[in-house]
Amino acid sequence: MSLPLVLVAAAALFSVGLYGALSQQVVVMVMMGLELMINGVILAAAGFWWFLAPAPDGQVLLLVVIAAMTVEMALGFAVATLLHRSQQTDMTDMAKELSE
């Protein structure tokens, strides 16, 4: 087990998530893509911490990333609910009025 191996795995997770976040049309599927991207970030952060500077403080960064993921999920679900309620849709393409 080495740092480059961990980082390549994290990069693969991040890229798969990026593909999903860019290509999916359903809001919840876009959120799944974002989750996968954060999953990769968590893995990379853990790898950096373990292989470069395993001080106790570094673990706090991981907690912050996990908290950010929780916030993303909660607000994502709230926005999905709002979108469904006001527009009767779950697709990103039908929620473009803010850009018009």
Added chain:
Amino acid sequence: MLTTVIFAALALIAVAAGIVVFRTDSMARATYALAVSFVAVGAMMLQFGLDYIGVVTILMMVMEMAIMAIFMVMFMGMNPALMPMDMVHNKRGSLLIAGGVFVVLAAGALLVPWPARRGAPAVDLTASLGEAIMGNKMLVMLTVSPVLFATLVSAVVLANPRGRYRDYPPPLAAPGDAAGGTDHGGTGSDGGTAPHDHGHHGGGH
């Protein structure tokens, strides 16, 4: 050597499950695949000795995916598993961008001369994390707490069927108004639009 093999297997499982999320037609399977991916990453954390964070990741993500499955079933107008369809846009461009990002990140991971390890992990990592949170990194937790609270409040405000600008409780219907008072406060402050059809008219414009 054994740890490397286990790590590589877990990494393969995590990435393969991540790919399955966007390949399968069934929403439930996509959610479970994402849960598998998170469990694999949580197991990798355990390999780093991060017992607390690894277990938290696994527990939190399994619960979160259970909730997500409910949302998927609730909001999807149709079931793609029964009626296969392409729910993607700009697939080619997305693949190119994602592939390019992977190549750049992987090249960085493999080509950068990473420095040697500095310091050694504490004997009890969970205890040291607790001491860090309650000691010199307390400000981080003091910042995260209000952020989580603000998230709770804003999620409730966003998902509220009444919207942001409606009266509560709804005004009483006038005597003789048969339709009034039965539709969750349809005679609101913005001129009586029905809240379920035009909830977004209340604010933002």
